[in-house]
Amino acid sequence: MTPPAIKSGETPRKAPKAPPGVDISTSYGEPQGQGGETHQIAGNGVATLTTQQGIPVADDQNSLKQGARGPTLLEDSHFREKMFHFDHERIPERVVHARGYGAHGFFELTDSLADVTRADVFQRVGERVPAFVRFSTVAGNKGSADLARDVRGFAVKLYTNEGNWDLVGNNIPVFFIQDAIKFPDLIHAAKPEPDRDFPQAQTAHDNFWDFISLTPESMHMVMWTMSDRAIPRSLRFMEGFGVHTFRLLDAEGNSTFVKFHWKPQLKLQSVVWNEAVKINGADPDFHRRDLWESIEGGDFPAWDLGVQLFDQEFADSFDFDVLDPTKLIPEELVPVRVIGRLVLDRVVDNFFAETEQVAFCTQNVPPGIDFSNDPLLQGRNFSYLDTQIKRLGGPNFTHIPINAPRCPMAHFQQDGHMAMRNPRGRVNYEPNSWGPQMGGPREDPVRGFQSFAETNPEPKQRLRPESFADHYSQARQFYISQTPVEQKHIGDALTFELSKVERADIRLRVVSHLLNIDADLAATVADGLGADLPAPAQAAVPTRQDLQPSAALSIIGNGPQAFAGRKLGIVVTNGSDTALFDALVEEVTAAGGVYEVIAPKIGGVTLSSGEALAAKHKIDGGPSVLFDAVAVIPSVEGAQMLAGDAPTRDFVSDAFAHCKFIGLSQGGKALMSAAGLGDKLDDGCIPLESADDPAAFVAALGKLRVWDRELLVDADAK
Numbered sequence: 001m002t003p004p005a006i007k008s009g010e011t012p013r014k015a016p017k018a019p020p021g022v023d024i025s026t027s028y029g030e031p032q033g034q035g036g037e038t039h040q041i042a043g044n045g046v047a048t049l050t051t052q053q054g055i056p057v058a059d060d061q062n063s064l065k066q067g068a069r070g071p072t073l074l075e076d077s078h079f080r081e082k083m084f085h086f087d088h089e090r091i092p093e094r095v096v097h098a099r100g101y102g103a104h105g106f107f108e109l110t111d112s113l114a115d116v117t118r119a120d121v122f123q124r125v126g127e128r129v130p131a132f133v134r135f136s137t138v139a140g141n142k143g144s145a146d147l148a149r150d151v152r153g154f155a156v157k158l159y160t161n162e163g164n165w166d167l168v169g170n171n172i173p174v175f176f177i178q179d180a181i182k183f184p185d186l187i188h189a190a191k192p193e194p195d196r197d198f199p200q201a202q203t204a205h206d207n208f209w210d211f212i213s214l215t216p217e218s219m220h221m222v223m224w225t226m227s228d229r230a231i232p233r234s235l236r237f238m239e240g241f242g243v244h245t246f247r248l249l250d251a252e253g254n255s256t257f258v259k260f261h262w263k264p265q266l267k268l269q270s271v272v273w274n275e276a277v278k279i280n281g282a283d284p285d286f287h288r289r290d291l292w293e294s295i296e297g298g299d300f301p302a303w304d305l306g307v308q309l310f311d312q313e314f315a316d317s318f319d320f321d322v323l324d325p326t327k328l329i330p331e332e333l334v335p336v337r338v339i340g341r342l343v344l345d346r347v348v349d350n351f352f353a354e355t356e357q358v359a360f361c362t363q364n365v366p367p368g369i370d371f372s373n374d375p376l377l378q379g380r381n382f383s384y385l386d387t388q389i390k391r392l393g394g395p396n397f398t399h400i401p402i403n404a405p406r407c408p409m410a411h412f413q414q415d416g417h418m419a420m421r422n423p424r425g426r427v428n429y430e431p432n433s434w435g436p437q438m439g440g441p442r443e444d445p446v447r448g449f450q451s452f453a454e455t456n457p458e459p460k461q462r463l464r465p466e467s468f469a470d471h472y473s474q475a476r477q478f479y480i481s482q483t484p485v486e487q488k489h490i491g492d493a494l495t496f497e498l499s500k501v502e503r504a505d506i507r508l509r510v511v512s513h514l515l516n517i518d519a520d521l522a523a524t525v526a527d528g529l530g531a532d533l534p535a536p537a538q539a540a541v542p543t544r545q546d547l548q549p550s551a552a553l554s555i556i557g558n559g560p561q562a563f564a565g566r567k568l569g570i571v572v573t574n575g576s577d578t579a580l581f582d583a584l585v586e587e588v589t590a591a592g593g594v595y596e597v598i599a600p601k602i603g604g605v606t607l608s609s610g611e612a613l614a615a616k617h618k619i620d621g622g623p624s625v626l627f628d629a630v631a632v633i634p635s636v637e638g639a640q641m642l643a644g645d646a647p648t649r650d651f652v653s654d655a656f657a658h659c660k661f662i663g664l665s666q667g668g669k670a671l672m673s674a675a676g677l678g679d680k681l682d683d684g685c686i687p688l689e690s691a692d693d694p695a696a697f698v699a700a701l702g703k704l705r706v707w708d709r710e711l712l713v714d715a716d717a718k
């Protein structure tokens with residue numbers, strides 16, 4: 001007899017690409033050197049285990065010994081090769097951005113830029129080039145948690161027909177410092193303190209705020225990192241920025257300035273800090289799991305590529321210096337023109353081979369794109385190549401498939417560690433007289449990379465330009481562009497971080513800068529710290545009060561209107577209403593969302609109809625912080641059983657405190673009462689009592705949060 005069907009406890013996903021354990025040879029996307037693809041196949045069709053030299057292995061369970069109880073023999077080359085390789089498995093992690101997650105995809109041009117650049121990738125509408133993207137946190141080690149309050153790296157490698165283009169950006173459009181010579185200081189200050197090696201993946205410590213408070217140019221970026229931008233809900237819901245001003249060059253060498261923007265098609269969304277702290281405990285891999293699951297589920301994350309194009313005349317008239325990486329150009333002044341889309345549609349086959357070994361270098365730009373004199377960019381162009389040589393062990397990291405261009409390559413560079421693609425033939429120098437065929441590649445002054453022919457009559461000097469001197473005006477503009485809830489989050493974040501700073505003088509020095517940004521913010525933070533307001537920091541240039549709010553800078557103002565790409569957590573018990581559950585699943589799926597079932601036991605539940613429903617999480621393993629919204633639909637008896645269970649009460653009280661929409665059956669309401677919230681239910685707590693109710697519930701979810709609740713919850717807490 002066939003067993004009865006069990007309903008799925010989560011949105012069904014597409015089948016894995018290949019059964020595990022099969023086809024292990026194809027994982028790197030490209031042939032692994034001469035003949036590397038062949039695997040010895042036994043009669044039963046299963047690949048034979050071999051050594052790295054390809055020698056078939058007879059026994060992988062026992063090392064070779066002199067007698068069953070005798071000493072291990074040096075002669076056991078399989079054992080020695082296996083151990084030697086294991087001993088060398090770790091390579092140095094990235095000095096910053098150590099924790100990252102990557103995926104493959106493509107970039108497709110939707111609007112030609114042929115009028116301003118000869119870059120091949122920007123010529124033909126509809127043409128696609130392969131892409132690899134690595135997202136990262138900055139400060140934490142490779143094993144740190146995903147929801148650290150931190151900048152996110154957004155590094156894109158496009159394998160164009162004229163070479164690799166690495167746009168190594170962040171999810172924040174400005175940076176802490178103006179000159180690359182300060183980067184080692186910034187990173188030393190942000191990372192764990194050197195004597196004690198903590199705190200990990202946090203900026204909430206003395207060294208960071210000491211450096212920041214002595215570096216007023218960082219104030220604009222600090223406003224961003226203390227905003228919810230630093231705790232994104234998903235890598236899929238955040239923007240990316242090339243940060244620096246770059247140049248586009250046409251065939252005649254004419255230059256147009258450009259700033260690059262990645263805009264998520266699913267719109268912006270972040271979590272709240274209390275949620276982030278709890279996610280880090282419940283699922284430190286929250287972001288990478290989310291990216292993996294959405295791509296594997298066929299819901300491919302996508303971003304529009306936008307450009308802000310401007311000329312020298314605009315640059316000269318702009319309030320700030322376009323070479324200053326602590327400044328952005330408001331979209332109200334130069335609109336973002338969408339010219340393409342980036343889609344991530346394939347997870348990596350192997351994390352190490354691809355995500356860990358991918359090497360981004362800001363200096364990788366194809367003909368038609370060029371650098372500006374931004375002193376941060378100029379410094380980066382040295383640092384990235386240098387770091388890859390150290391991290392990947394030598395100059396041949398471009399031979400690793402993930403780093404190799406997909407277009408033809410021809411040069412005379414040779415040898416070194418791990419050389420796999422040495423040039424062929426007799427000639428390895430240029431110029432040579434072996435003729436057009438045998439003599440190998442030659443320069444092409446027309447097709448080749450050309451730099452913008454800039455004239456510069458200035459003397460050599462170590463000097464910051466006067467035009468970089470305004471450190472507060474755009475910080476203020478960012479702050480006044482936020483909704484009240486977002487402003488509150490910035491004040492809370494600063495108070496939280498500075499409360500971890502042991503030295504009171506450092507705390508006050510930060511507040512003295514805040515006074516130059518917004519008096520209310522400074523007062524809120526001083527109050528939160530239990531301190532009196534200090535005198536304002538001395539400003540090189542007074543803060544401008546005339547800059548207008550920019551709508552593009554708020555997350556809430558640029559959030560989604562639908563639940564697409566988001567996740568609903570559904571709490572059930574034995575006896576939960578089958579029709580209600582089915583209707584809920586139908587509505588959330590129709591809205592483009594996914595769901596996961598949370599039950600008292602991982603074995604699942606029996607619904608009111610007698611049908612079995614599988615669970616994805618046991619309640620304490622699936623707290624509400626993992627979901628964008630929750631439906632709590634236990635039976636009345638089930639709710640009685642759960643009322644005394646602390647993780648269940650936390651589930652509903654956290655969902656409420658984090659301003660989430662909560663769908664409630666009768667049993668669900670009883671659980672809210674058990675959590676002490678029975679008399680607090682608001683418009684975001686939506687009845688789910690029959691199969692008719694989910695439509696209205698799911699329609700409301702597009703707003704994602706009931707922000708009005710936040711002030712109430714916080715007031716109660718005080």
Ligand code: HDD
Nearest residue numbers: 094096097134153154155169170180183243379383384387
């Ligand atoms: Fe950097 C990695 C982004 C300033 C030096 N950086 C790195 C990564 C990203 C950024 C996304 C991770 C790449 C990956 O996933 O492999 N960095 C930025 C942005 C900056 C910036 C947007 C300012 C606008 N960085 C910056 C400066 C320097 C560096 C000023 C040094 C002068 N960055 C590095 C590095 C890293 C790096 C040390 C570490 C690992 C790597 O390069 O590959 O070279």
